[in-house]
Amino acid sequence: MTDIADRAGPARPRRVTLRQVADLAGVSTATVSYVLSGRRGGSEVSAETSERVRAAAAQLEYVPNQAARAVRTGRTDVVLLSLTMLADPWSQSVIDAVVPAVRDRGKTALVLPDSDWCTALDRVQADAVFIDAVTPAQTPRLRALARQLRLVAFSETLDPDGFDVVRSSDVPGCRIALAHLLTSHERIGSLTSVGSSGGRNVRHGVWEKAMQDAGLPHDDSLVAEFRGSSASAYRAAIDLLSRSDRPTAIYATTDFAAIAAVNAAQRLRLDVPGEVAVIGVGNARETELVSPSISSVGPRDLFTSLATLLTRRAQGDDSPGELHEFVWELFARESTTGTTDHMKASS
Structure with a gap:
């Protein structure tokens, strides 16, 4: 009779630990952690030792345990972007600005395409979250989550309440x-x-x-x-x-x-x-890139400023939430006649 264990196939190999990498490299687990995480302490480790650690990790096929790391450090190295409509060039402009900015800080941006952030944030951990639309019914949930997460909301009506608000009246x-x-x-x-x-x-x-x-x-x-x-x-x-x-x-x-x-x-x-x-x-980035380039109205530098704000929050800035307001301007391009001067909107 075939044993149940035999029918189940070979046992899953156990996860390689930091201790095993450290033993093979002949260093402490702290040194392995510094080298593989890219944290500042790693700069104090010699190039020779760093290379030995990386070689040991490669030999053992070490894969970081992100869940354990999040518990240990309080960081997930994830930035979540909740975007209502990915086909909109505005959403793509957010992605184009934020993804490289957080990647340069060793973090990964995840895009939630259907704006169902209320459900997603019950399942996904993140160091910072950007939400591009908040309905009145979702506002109490947003305020509750702000006690646990660093949130940035795009809204013309909300005021900061434990989270940042990016406002850009159209x-x-x-x-x-x-x-x-x-x-x-x-x-x-x-x-x-x-x-x-x-x-x-x-x-x-x-x-x-x-x-x-x-x-x-x-x-x-x-x-x-x-x-x-x-x-x-x-x-x-x-x-x-x-x-x-x-x-x-x-x-x-x-x-x-x-x-x-x-x-x-x-x-x-x-x-x-x-x-x-x-x-x-909206002044999405794509309006400049198509031919003819398209005139638009929108805020200047909103996308780069948003990327900077999210990166700062993701790195652990827990200062009180703020209101970040952006004035709209005219960007006259090839698709309209007349001047190419920029005009600022008045309230």
Whole structure:
């Protein structure tokens, strides 16, 4: 009869310990820990000893026990990014700024793509967490977690309460975007996102008010709606630009919609900005990289500042949470006519 142990296959090999690496290298476990972790104490170890430790670790196929290390040091070397929409160039700009910054400090950034941070933070440990959207219902949970974790929240309404708040009010910047287009255009379309309930967003309301203040009649044929994806924005832009009395300029309420609008114009063989100008909202890094580069409004240096803040928190800064505010500016690029000067938004 086959023994149960035989049917189960060979036993899993036991994890190699720091002590085994230390014994093989002929050094203390503290020296092994310093060398393999890259902590400051490792700089006091000679190059010859460091090489001996690394050779011993390689020979034994040593794999660090991250869970044990987290218990011992109080650090996980993980920074968690909770991002609502990965397809949005804004989210990609956060990733592009944060990932290399924390990697340079020996940490790893993990991206949570569906913004379900309430559940994830019950299962994943992290030295610092960035959350790009907090609903009113989630606020009590955020405050409770802030007693255990170093949190950074992106919000226009929350105030620091044991966590950092990054605030960047978009309405003043959207006003500047419309003012920029109104210097050369009257027939300005709004490429705007709508929620699951069908309601248009606040950024579209800025378009309505700007057109009214300019003495221009409301024209619903200048509005095209999309639902939360680049593909939907592209289809809406194609529809808007295919109309018999199409707009001469498009105000897109997100940068990914602005990129979709430029792609749609090019598909329809319309010159940008000669036949249709396009401006976006957010100043994501990708707006500078596409051709033609896309005008946008947004805060300067938000992404690099966020990376610096998260790195500082992840390294153990437990000072009280602060409010970090960023003023929006106009970044006029190839997709619109007019000046290339930057204009700061007023509140």
